[in-house]
Amino acid sequence: MNHNLKIGICGWGNVATGLFEQLNKSPKNQSLEIVCIGARRDNPICDPGEIKVHRDIFDVIDEEIDVVIELIGGTETARELISKALNAGKHVITANKAVLYEHGNELLKLANQKNLYLLFEAAVAAGTPIIKMLSNDLGANQVSKISGMLNGTTNYILSNMENGVSFEVALEEAKDRGYAEPDPSLDINGTDAAHKIGILASLALNSNLPADKFHIEGIENISAADFKYADEFDLTIKHLAVTKKAGAQIELRSHPVLIDKNSSLGGLSGVRNGIQINTDLLGEFLIAGSGAGRESTASGLISDLIALSKHVESSPMNYPEFKDIPQIKPFESLDFSYYVYLEVQDQAGVLALVSQIFSENQISIDKILQKDHLADGKVPVVVFTDLIKESQMQKALKNFSEQSEIYFSKIIRIEN
Ligand SMILES: NC(=O)c1ccc[n+]([C@@H]2O[C@H](COP(=O)([O-])OP(=O)(O)OC[C@H]3O[C@@H](n4cnc5c(N)ncnc54)[C@H](OP(=O)(O)O)[C@@H]3O)[C@@H](O)[C@H]2O)c1
Numbered sequence: 001m002n003h004n005l006k007i008g009i010c011g012w013g014n015v016a017t018g019l020f021e022q023l024n025k026s027p028k029n030q031s032l033e034i035v036c037i038g039a040r041r042d043n044p045i046c047d048p049g050e051i052k053v054h055r056d057i058f059d060v061i062d063e064e065i066d067v068v069i070e071l072i073g074g075t076e077t078a079r080e081l082i083s084k085a086l087n088a089g090k091h092v093i094t095a096n097k098a099v100l101y102e103h104g105n106e107l108l109k110l111a112n113q114k115n116l117y118l119l120f121e122a123a124v125a126a127g128t129p130i131i132k133m134l135s136n137d138l139g140a141n142q143v144s145k146i147s148g149m150l151n152g153t154t155n156y157i158l159s160n161m162e163n164g165v166s167f168e169v170a171l172e173e174a175k176d177r178g179y180a181e182p183d184p185s186l187d188i189n190g191t192d193a194a195h196k197i198g199i200l201a202s203l204a205l206n207s208n209l210p211a212d213k214f215h216i217e218g219i220e221n222i223s224a225a226d227f228k229y230a231d232e233f234d235l236t237i238k239h240l241a242v243t244k245k246a247g248a249q250i251e252l253r254s255h256p257v258l259i260d261k262n263s264s265l266g267g268l269s270g271v272r273n274g275i276q277i278n279t280d281l282l283g284e285f286l287i288a289g290s291g292a293g294r295e296s297t298a299s300g301l302i303s304d305l306i307a308l309s310k311h312v313e314s315s316p317m318n319y320p321e322f323k324d325i326p327q328i329k330p331f332e333s334l335d336f337s338y339y340v341y342l343e344v345q346d347q348a349g350v351l352a353l354v355s356q357i358f359s360e361n362q363i364s365i366d367k368i369l370q371k372d373h374l375a376d377g378k379v380p381v382v383v384f385t386d387l388i389k390e391s392q393m394q395k396a397l398k399n400f401s402e403q404s405e406i407y408f409s410k411i412i413r414i415e416n
Pocket residue numbers: 010011012013014015016039040041057071072073074077095096097098122123126178179180181182291292293294297
């Protein structure tokens with residue numbers, strides 16, 4: 001049976017107005033009543049009509065409501081708002097991965113103490129269902145690995161760059177469509193995907209929140225030329241966040257990868273997110289869907305509201321216990337094959353120098369390609385390595401940076 005829920009929405013941006021529109025649109029949502037909105041200013045894209053608006057978002061908590069929906073983003077004010085709402089006896093729903101990543105342990109414990117629920121389906125992959133699926137439906141499984149393309153803006157930008165659009169134009173389009181985070185630098189520098197994989201690791205592998213320091217890298221250094229050279233080998237570039245059981249430790253990382261164009265993740269373009277999950281009973285499977293935007297995020301938020309309306313007496317999801325927290329395996333000890341891009345002096349002997357540096361670091365080369373001169377006369381050299389340790393690659397990069405004949409070097413890890 002569905003209970004009626006009285007709702008207060010905090011924040012009045014892309015996601016909040018998208019939720020408001022969807023709640024008002026469908027007769028299926030009749031048991032979900034918006035009582036008030038916390039908006040410090042009007043938003044020209046949405047008229048709340050007769051609904052009460054508080055200019056101070058904290059006033060929402062004092063209303064006669066069952067649930068506060070936190071849609072302001074950021075960490076510290078959101079943390080205060082969620083704790084105050086829980087302390088005032090309100091359930092909380094949030095789409096905010098940053099506050100969950102930074103303060104999730106504390107807030108989930110508080111919800112538990114107060115016999116209330118903190119739900120966050122929309123915080124990872126927007127409406128694409130992953131949170132309640134991991135916590136409830138996969139309960140019988142041991143999850144061994146999750147590989148996720150978890151940032152819709154990044155995938156939108158990379159897919160557009162692959163089709164010849166510039167980084168800047170693609171980012172502006174992502175902002176216009178409401179895909180980008182309130183601070184888009186968190187999309188671009190890999191932090192948003194890192195928050196999300198941290199949350200998934202905590203649910204699936206009982207990892208701590210926030211996870212210890214782990215490798216986070218964004219898409220700032222990816223260029224159109226990388227797509228061209230990758231394409232020669234049927235590869236494309238995606239931003240991937242991975243967590244994996246590694247004995248008593250876990251692997252956790254968030255960075256761009258070269259990936260087979262025809263793989264299930266490699267083939268997902270635009271704002272789509274894809275999450276590949278390996279489990280003991282189900283084997284490997286993929287879920288994919290829109291990972292950002294007003295409609296998709298509203299879908300995730302309404303799924304939490306419906307779950308809450310059905311489970312006021314019992315928990316709508318199983319929370320991690322945060323016991324025996326596994327440590328993160330040092331990134332330098334992980335094995336990858338690499339795409340290495342160098343810009344070198346147009347001079348005899350430079351290719352031999354490049355080969356020598358690889359050899360001195362015990363790195364075997366799978367392919368080495370010298371490309372046409374750039375406009376400034378430098379020569380691009382593209383190298384694909386065999387499987388080696390990250391620490392070996394880092395030493396080679398340091399050696400490259402010490403050579404006057406080598407002007408620039410960068411790597412992209414290849415994900416198998
Ligand atoms: N956009 C997506 O596709 C997407 C998908 C999944 C999850 N999310 C998450 O959803 C949340 C909201 O994202 P959004 O895209 O809707 O952001 P947004 O468009 O920037 O909206 C944020 C809203 O919160 C208000 N706000 C921010 N800080 C506040 C404060 N200290 N006090 C009062 N109001 C405050 C803003 O008011 P002002 O306008 O006055 O600044 C604005 O109304 C974020 O946590 C984001 O990570 C977004």
